[in-house]
Amino acid sequence: EKQLVESGGGLIQPGGSLRLSCAASGFTFSSYNMNWVRQAPGKGLEWVSQISTSSSNIYYVDSVKGRFTISRDNAKNSLYLQMNSLRAEDTAVYYCARDRALYGNVFDIWGQGTMVTVSS
Amino acid sequence: DIQMTQSPPTLSASVGDRVTITCRASQSISSGMAWYQQKPGKAPKLLIYKASNLESGVPSRFSGSGSGTEFTLTISSLQPDDFATYYCQQCNSYPRTFGQGTKVEIK
Numbered sequence A: 001e002k003q004l005v006e007s008g009g010g011l012i013q014p015g016g017s018l019r020l021s022c023a024a025s026g027f028t029f030s031s032y033n034m035n036w037v038r039q040a041p042g043k044g045l046e047w048v049s050q051i052s053t054s055s056s057n058i059y060y061v062d063s064v065k066g067r068f069t070i071s072r073d074n075a076k077n078s079l080y081l082q083m084n085s086l087r088a089e090d091t092a093v094y095y096c097a098r099d100r101a102l103y104g105n106v107f108d109i110w111g112q113g114t115m116v117t118v119s120s
Numbered sequence B: 001d002i003q004m005t006q007s008p009p010t011l012s013a014s015v016g017d018r019v020t021i022t023c024r025a026s027q028s029i030s031s032g033m034a035w036y037q038q039k040p041g042k043a044p045k046l047l048i049y050k051a052s053n054l055e056s057g058v059p060s061r062f063s064g065s066g067s068g069t070e071f072t073l074t075i076s077s078l079q080p081d082d083f084a085t086y087y088c089q090q091c092n093s094y095p096r097t098f099g100q101g102t103k104v105e106i107k
Helices: none
Strands: A003-007 A010-012 A018-025 A033-039 A045-051 A058-060 A068-073 A078-083 A092-100 A106-110 A114-118 B004-007 B010-013 B019-025 B033-038 B045-049 B062-067 B070-075 B085-090 B102-106
Touching (some): A003 A092, A003 A106, A018 A114, A033 A106, A045 A092, A058 A068, A106 B033, A106 B045, B019 B085, B019 B102, B033 B062, B045 B062, B070 B085
Parallel strands (some): A010 A114
Antiparallel strands (some): A003 A018, A033 A092, A045 A058, A068 A078, A092 A114, B004 B019, B019 B070, B033 B045, B033 B085, B085 B102
């Protein structure tokens, strides 16, 4: 079964740092671009970042540029999101999602999400 | 950035109804449109890719159409399992952007 499992969320004070992880199984992780998508409580979906298969191409939404860093370890089938200088507006469920580039660059497999709460 | 305007925000319908959700892109995205379904507390689920292609395992009552800037998601006969929130997403350029969502409620 193709699966993504996020971890690392929690309660963090404004200005703090957190590192999210996403463990992939059931497919060849190194063959797919990967994404982070977030959803603030009661709000819609917001794409956060994408990393290519070899980490050579990386993209961010403007609101996290300079604060968040996406990375991956293909040997460990894992995706990461290092989040620094966290703000209250970063509070959200964070999902990792597989990018199926061959069929329209869509997000075809999603994890269950991990909650990040930024509050004092 | 490409803005995605989805309508209506909320839709009340009955089982068996035909339902249409519209998404407009602020500039042309060719056929780079995807539709997702999300239920409370769950991750989104891919329904449609490249504007009109049905994802494997998705019931045929779901269909997508459009190109350029105007797109629609249609549910031909609404079923109890279809009450959820639906999002469009442009897959043509960065940043990837989603519509605001359409919540389909029981009438």
